[in-house]
Amino acid sequence: MNPPVRVAYVITGLKTGGAETMLEKLVCSLPPSIKVHVFSLTGLGDIGPRLLARGVAVEALGMRPGLPSPRLFVRLVRLLTRLRPDVVHTWMYHADLLGGLAARMAGVRALMWGVHHSNLDAEANKASTLRVVRACARMSAWLPQRIACVARKARDAHVAIGYAADRMVVIPNGFDLNRFSPDPSARQSVRSELGLAADAPLVGMVGRFDPQKNHRGFAAAMQRLHTRRPDVHALLAGDRIDSSNVTLVQWLHDAGIAGVCHLLGRRDDVPRLMAALDVLVLPSIGEAFPSVVGEAMACGVPCAVTDVGDAAEIVGELGRVAAPNDMAALADAAAELLSLPAPALESLSVRALDSIRQRYDITAVARRYEDEYRSMVAAASPRRG
Numbered sequence: 001m002n003p004p005v006r007v008a009y010v011i012t013g014l015k016t017g018g019a020e021t022m023l024e025k026l027v028c029s030l031p032p033s034i035k036v037h038v039f040s041l042t043g044l045g046d047i048g049p050r051l052l053a054r055g056v057a058v059e060a061l062g063m064r065p066g067l068p069s070p071r072l073f074v075r076l077v078r079l080l081t082r083l084r085p086d087v088v089h090t091w092m093y094h095a096d097l098l099g100g101l102a103a104r105m106a107g108v109r110a111l112m113w114g115v116h117h118s119n120l121d122a123e124a125n126k127a128s129t130l131r132v133v134r135a136c137a138r139m140s141a142w143l144p145q146r147i148a149c150v151a152r153k154a155r156d157a158h159v160a161i162g163y164a165a166d167r168m169v170v171i172p173n174g175f176d177l178n179r180f181s182p183d184p185s186a187r188q189s190v191r192s193e194l195g196l197a198a199d200a201p202l203v204g205m206v207g208r209f210d211p212q213k214n215h216r217g218f219a220a221a222m223q224r225l226h227t228r229r230p231d232v233h234a235l236l237a238g239d240r241i242d243s244s245n246v247t248l249v250q251w252l253h254d255a256g257i258a259g260v261c262h263l264l265g266r267r268d269d270v271p272r273l274m275a276a277l278d279v280l281v282l283p284s285i286g287e288a289f290p291s292v293v294g295e296a297m298a299c300g301v302p303c304a305v306t307d308v309g310d311a312a313e314i315v316g317e318l319g320r321v322a323a324p325n326d327m328a329a330l331a332d333a334a335a336e337l338l339s340l341p342a343p344a345l346e347s348l349s350v351r352a353l354d355s356i357r358q359r360y361d362i363t364a365v366a367r368r369y370e371d372e373y374r375s376m377v378a379a380a381s382p383r384r385g
Contacts, residue, residue: 010099014045080106119286137162174365190276209240212286224331300349
């Protein structure tokens with residue numbers, strides 16, 4: 001039996017998002033020999049209470065987003081000093097910087113940073129975030145022992161701005177195949193909920209309202225798709241994806257598609273929504289490892305995606321890929337998938353699920369993280385003469 005390893009996770013926050021959700025999946029998939037404690041620099045968000053309900057130790061420091069507090073930073077140092085973890089694993093840039101420094105001040109030698117982003121363009125990121133990224137790049141050669149990137153493109157983008165390449169490993173996100181799986185009943189139930197005919201074609205976009213998710217681009221793609229296929233409806237879900245978002249609603253109205261777009265907001269039944277789709281559409285301009293693509297494929301749903309992060313690698317030949325910001329090509333890709341005959345779609349569905357099972361099962365991903373943690377602990381231990 002493997003000896004226990006105490007891992008402290010330090011994350012910027014625990015609101016619903018791709019990186020935050022992956023942390024939840026990982027923590028819940030690690031073996032009992034990995035003893036976990038989660039620290040959020042800000043609040044508990046949506047994910048903190050779920051972790052607490054599963055018996056995971058979680059503490060929120062209460063920092064205000066974008067405003068690091070020296071007092072709360074000192075508190076983090078003290079908490080880590082008291083906990084004495086074998087490994088500190090930080091998630092997202094601000095946590096990499098503050099959590100990394102706090103770990104070193106607490107005497108923790110085994111430090112892993114987590115990189116969950118691949119688009120570092122100035123127009124796609126806050127200036128304050130890019131300042132933190134540059135600071136992390138300068139520290140990357142001596143502060144973390146490992147830098148775990150969720151995608152090869154994320155690794156390449158960070159090496160290009162000065163991150164230490166020799167400290168980087170690529171570990172993709174994983175998917176819970178017990179939660180995301182084909183569900184024949186979802187097709188009818190979701191269409192009934194939306195007031196649609198049982199045979200109505202349905203495409204979907206799942207993601208929070210954020211410039212890098214590119215909901216404006218989705219409106220443009222859906223406008224073109226609607227011209228070709230007036231019978232197609234669109235399901236959109238995620239944080240701030242509802243009728244109170246006047247900007248989003250205006251984009252849909254301007255595109256002439258408001259009547260066929262259904263804004264569902266943040267939902268707790270995303271696997272059901274995914275399984276009801278005919279095609280998932282990813283119009284993003286910036287991603288590292290877009291989890292929604294793998295989740296849709298695990299439900300047997302083909303995907304039309306932009307070539308961002310590792311999206312093209314995830315779909316392979318089992319979906320369609322368009323250049324970033326080419327919404328005409330993305331619309332055509334979705335139309336092509338919708339037009340496939342039933343036998344071809346069934347084959348695509350089976351192969352998509354098999355691809356995710358073989359490459360991205362969360363159990364195998366958790367095992368890779370466990371191996372890294374144990375290797376880091378061994379490397380950080382004092383050598384005996």
